[in-house]
Amino acid sequence: MSKAPKVMSLQPRPWGFLGSFSAMASPCELLMAVDDEHIARQMLNIAYDEAKRIEHKFSRFIEGNVVWQLNHAQGETTPIDAETVHLFKFAQQCFQLSESAFDISACPLIALWRFDGSHGVPLQTEIDATMLKVGFARIALTDNSVCMPADMSVDFGGIGKEYAVDRTAQTLVNRWPNHSVLVNFGGDIACPIIKSDGWQVGIENPHKLDNAAALLTIRQGALATSGNTRRYIEVDGKRYGHIINPKTGYPIELAPLSVTVLAPNCVMAGMLATMSMLKGPDAEDFLQQQGVDFKVFR
């Protein structure tokens, strides 16, 4: 664990306490319908510790952690712990369910499409070469180890935040089954215990960032958003979003600006949102067929 001091704030609110901190490159909040500051502080500590733990363990950008070791294994078999195995297996199922569209090994392709405005569309030869470094099917996964080709790498960025939200929510429920809490890590949200009057959650308007386009009342459940809103390039009048189809090497065409999905847990909500983005023009159809509540902006 990091020795840096915890930077958290806990503020009283008429309905309880608001805890906030920053983790996983996102503002994180905990809304607690609790009148005891002591419990609120313990809850905030748990959320902070869990968010930081998952960030430190699974961030692609932290040297020496499990993901870094895998990405630097140079083709060697790497032993992994049970939690990492479970995340890999979940990623594998998502890969299969999405017919290879959701792929945690797609990061070299994403890196090729740099959305900082300074680069145009990559050359087809570059895309072809990079495609060779991508493909979950080439990863050998066992119950305690991973082996992947030396030029491949993985990134849990598409799952990690939602996973941290659910894990935190679950820990809080186990300990305080009677206190309503809303866990919000950068817009990925879970509220595991029914709140009779619900929590008011604003959904960002992708046409007008930092403004709420819709106000949702969540009594229980989870919510996750996937979007193209802040990262895209325009070349010759054509907008390329940051969601890349690993099967073609190109950004998905006609993908929504953002998709918000309500589901029983945050991991599921996040994955359905991402998968619907990968469906491009068929995002709404896909979500309709899943029988979940959703909000799509185009």
Added chain:
Amino acid sequence: MQLTSKQSIASALALASCSLLSQQANAAEPIPANDDWKVDAAIMYYGEQDRVQATEAIGNVQKAFGDTSLLDMKIVVDSLTGASASGAVAQAESQTFTRPSGDGQYTVAAGDTPLDDTFHDTRVQLSANWQEVINQDWTGNIGVYGSKEFDYLSMGINGGLERSFNKNNTTLSLSGAFTNDVVDPVGGRPVAMSEMVFRGNYDNDADYQAAFDQTRLAGDDTKQTSDIMFGVTQIINRNWLMQANYGLSSVSGYMTDPYKILSEVDINGVTQSYRYENRPDSRLKHSVFLLTKGALDSGVVDFSYRYSTDDWEIQSHTLETHYRYNFSPTMYAQLHLRYYQQQAAEFYQPFLMSGDAIPEYASADYRIGDMTAYTIGLKFGQHLSGGHELSYRIEYYQQNPENNGTEIPGQLQNYDLFPSVKAIVAQVSYSF
């Protein structure tokens, strides 16, 4: 029913996500869920230099019933010993006083502030409060209170309502309380402004007792207190809130301190006799309280001001601040500063002048005289595992009584008629 391939994605994801999350739940250590009970226990010591010493044990239990109901029960047991100022003035010669019970005497050395050292008592106080969140906007509470010490019984009820507005950013509250007290002083209630009698001035016990009885009223007496308070709490922004309260308190009944006396002195400042004090039997008090409280990066700070005035003409101003600093998520320290200033009651006088007409009301109790007081306190708290908290508090308190403008005759000028009272408060608390 045959699921379509697209429908099966949601169910397969639900299954996959549950398997991902549930394995973690099993791996997590089981933590006992005892959150709806909260117990605080504390031991407090209060000691005035050379005067009253008190030891207090405090137990508080809170039990939540769901998210809407909260029961709070408290017991306080304290034991007081030591001496308190009787109201008489120091003299160049030793002084002898009749004990409040009439049974026996005590002597105070020359030059010393007369203290009544018979003061010792044990008090038990019980209270219970029920709080109920009625709906999103309304919260109510009711409570009962009782305390008993040797010569005093107090019983009360209270209740309040809170209403939230403006997306819960504004809260209005109205609360009221009624208390009935029964005062049954040792040796009976003194006759107002009567003169203290001494065994030495009578030939036999029977004559003395008859004279003493002349200074006493039979039976106990009562006092009723009604309080109403109106409050507004307003959230200013993410970090600050403001609170304002107005309180009205009406007391009627026996408010005289049966153990306090006044010296009656001549123009040389020499005591001629002692008289038992007398206070009016009604008092109406208004108070205004303003508080602002804010969250800082690593702590909490509050400032408050209270103004209070009543028809005894006691006016007071209190300035107070707490600053809490979190060294780490498990350790904090809190600084407490308080300044208090009070203007004397209209019937306060440090002594009576012999020859003057005996006033209807008079008291030399420094606690209702001109006074300033301050408190400096420090508290350390430590969060332990399992949600327990241990805290230590130490405070220094000093009262500085002042002359309300009375001219000091003769020998009294040689003595400090308004001595400071210095006290230490120490407390250890444990919450679990």
